Each structure stands twice: as structure tokens, then as C-alpha cells.
Amino acid sequence: MTPNLNASSTTRAAPDDRRDRFATLSFKRDVAAPSSVLWQAWTAPAARAVWASPTPSVTMEFLEADTRVGGREVSLCKVEGQPDIRCENGWLELQPAVCSVNYEVVSSEGVTQSVALVTADISDTGERSQLVVTVQLSSLAEDMEAGYRQGFGAGLDNLAGAAERTMVLQRVIKAPRTVVWGAWMNPETLPQWWGPDGFSCRTKRIDLRAGGEWVFDMIGPDGTVFPNHHRYGEVRAEERLGYTLLWGENGPKHADAWASFEDHDGATKVTLGMIFSTAAEFQEAKGFGAVELGLETLGKLERFVAAQ
Incomplete structure (x- = not known):
């Protein structure tokens, strides 16, 4: 999932700022759909293409999509007048309707901007479910935390809406x-x-x-x-x-x-x-x-x- 890099600078952080490069972010969404449906919306490549863009002004182009352990997803985030943002997502664990773990590497013009470990936990409450996403972020550019909060937040809002009509x-x-x-x-x-x-x-x-x-x-x-x-x-x-x-x-x-x-x-x-x-x-x-x-x-x- 691509963070909103409009909310961050692509300037590399100075050595003194190393302690500010690390953050743990948590997102929670209650979804009016069973966990089995939410899981499909979260993992199926065709579904991810529907909700991944954080805003209508951002176009997502998927170059690879292989949702299985060891597989990866590669996408380009395109905003008019700005360099493309490349996001590589590798799946490390997939427990259907329960949990997923993936790494994420975000880069622009060949320069790595951030790396993250993303854990998604799904719990079922009958016809509804809950998704909790934890992002352990290591920024290689300033203010990446703000971009991640905005980008993940918008993407998960889109996901919840998509799951509810899936x-x-x-x-x-x-x-x-x-x-x-x-x-x-x-x-x-x-x-x-x-x-x-x-x-x-x-x-x-x-x-x-x-x-x-x-x-x-x-x-x-x-x-x-x-x-x-x-x-x-x-x-x-x-x-x-x-x-x-x-x-x-x-x-x-x-x-x-x-x-x-x-x-x-x-x-x-x-x-x-x-x-x-x-x-x-x-x-x-x-x-x-x-x-x-x-x-x-x-x-x-x-x-x-x-x-x-």
C-alpha cells in the first residue's frame, strides 16, 4: 500500500535524525462484512487494484501481483507532474481470514524512501469483522510517518467500503x-x-x-x-x-x-x-x-x- 508522499519530503534525513526515522503505526477498521469476504478484498490482486489508490488524483499501475507466501506485488503510484513512486510488497505470511504479514519498500527515482513491516490481523464478529493493521516503519526520508498515516488511513477507508460491497x-x-x-x-x-x-x-x-x-x-x-x-x-x-x-x-x-x-x-x-x-x-x-x-x-x- 503506497503512502501519500505528498505529505512528506523526499529529502534524506541527516544522521542526527536517526531516532526519528522509526515509528510504529496502528490502524483499526470495523467492516460490515464477514472476515472471509474482508480477506478476499484485502488479498485478491483484482480487489487491491480497486481500493489501493489513496485519492482519486492518484493512479495505481500494478506491474506484478502474486499473493502467496514468497510472492510479491509491485505497483507504481502516479501523480501528474511528480515522479512515480514504486512500491514493492512481499508476502511473508498468509493465514486466510486471520492474519497476513508483508514487507514494503517504497522508492522514487531509484532512491529508497522507506521500508516497513506490515501486519494485518482480522477478527470475525459474525456478519461483521475487524481489521487491525500495524506498520513498523523505517523512514529513509524526512516526515515519512505523516505520509504513511495519511496514505494507509485513506487506503483502509477505501478497503472497508469495497469489502462492504463485495x-x-x-x-x-x-x-x-x-x-x-x-x-x-x-x-x-x-x-x-x-x-x-x-x-x-x-x-x-x-x-x-x-x-x-x-x-x-x-x-x-x-x-x-x-x-x-x-x-x-x-x-x-x-x-x-x-x-x-x-x-x-x-x-x-x-x-x-x-x-x-x-x-x-x-x-x-x-x-x-x-x-x-x-x-x-x-x-x-x-x-x-x-x-x-x-x-x-x-x-x-x-x-x-x-x-x-
Whole structure:
């Protein structure tokens, strides 16, 4: 997570200021979402891209994203008229829905500005959860503490809002990950199973590569046509994909989505996540049964794979 370096100077601290370079910062957020959902919003690369920017004037460009122990995330924080800020985040510990630990190195124009150890603890209180983030900061430039407080505070506010409009669906499918991925990322087979029970797909064009798109109609059991447009961002073979959902071809975005695939005792655990663009859209989706319909879609995937 990139601190707000507008709130700090990039001048190197003088040797006399060494004792001022170290700080321990703590942030707490109560979130109206279960810990399992908050965990996905906190760790899934597609979700992190939604909330990571501290302010609308900051553009985040993700160069790498590998959320597993030993993996790293590299991003550029871009502000018009200022040098890019590079943030490297390496994952040291990941206990799903409980705890994460990562290091963070922030630099600008090849000069390291700060290093930090970031610990996130999640506790569950039923339909709500609490996130406590502790940052052990070592500044190599003056006033980095203020930048971290502002940047982390804004980012965690964004995270809480995103988690509260996030829907997460999971299913363990009794098939190898290669087979499940192949059924999902094959333009011939995806339209055969996508959608809830009784729905069918009518494809206009489909390209499931990174930068590609799927423009199609979902047709309900009563013949109602629902225009859809998926735009694909990251595609990491047999691990995950990220895409945006639009209301019809080139229509307004209504969700950022991702799917991840994990080995699970010889089977495949599929996680499908969606961050709706607004809280109202999230509530509307829940109201018409999006959770149940989404689980039906994953059930169709399982039946399709089993029949192959």
C-alpha cells in the first residue's frame, strides 16, 4: 500500500535524525462484512487494484501481483507532474481470514524512501469483522510517518467500503485444476455452462486473453435477454483471472470481478469475487438472489466438467 508522499519530503534525513526515522503505526477498521469476504478484498490482486489508490488524483499501475507466501506485488503510484513512486510488497505470511504479514519498500527515482513491516490481523464478529493493521516503519526520508498515516488511513477507508460491497462465492470441484481452468478459459466451452440453471448464453464475440472481451446475451428461462460485456485484465494461467462487468456492450461498469483456482486435496477450489460499483448495486444484487444464482453457475461448471 503506497503512502501519500505528498505529505512528506523526499529529502534524506541527516544522521542526527536517526531516532526519528522509526515509528510504529496502528490502524483499526470495523467492516460490515464477514472476515472471509474482508480477506478476499484485502488479498485478491483484482480487489487491491480497486481500493489501493489513496485519492482519486492518484493512479495505481500494478506491474506484478502474486499473493502467496514468497510472492510479491509491485505497483507504481502516479501523480501528474511528480515522479512515480514504486512500491514493492512481499508476502511473508498468509493465514486466510486471520492474519497476513508483508514487507514494503517504497522508492522514487531509484532512491529508497522507506521500508516497513506490515501486519494485518482480522477478527470475525459474525456478519461483521475487524481489521487491525500495524506498520513498523523505517523512514529513509524526512516526515515519512505523516505520509504513511495519511496514505494507509485513506487506503483502509477505501478497503472497508469495497469489502462492504463485495460478494464472494466458493465451490470445491472434484476435478484437477488444469481441467477446471480449461473449461473456464476455452471460448468453446465457457458459454456452454456459464449462468444459473435454466439460462443460456448467446455469444457475439469472445476473446479470453488478457485485454480481450466477451460480449454476449444471457437468456433466461422465460426468454428475457440480459446483455453482458466482460473485459479481461489479468489472466494468470491456472491461477486467476480478473475482469470487469459492464451493463451491455460498452455500457457502464457495474462490478470488478476475479476468479481464482487452488488445488484442494486432488480437487479444485474455485473462488469467484465481485466488487460492485456502488453499495446500492450490491444490495440490489443480493435482493434478487445473486448469491444463489452464482452458486448455481459454479454448480453447472462442476456438472460440465464431470461430464467431459
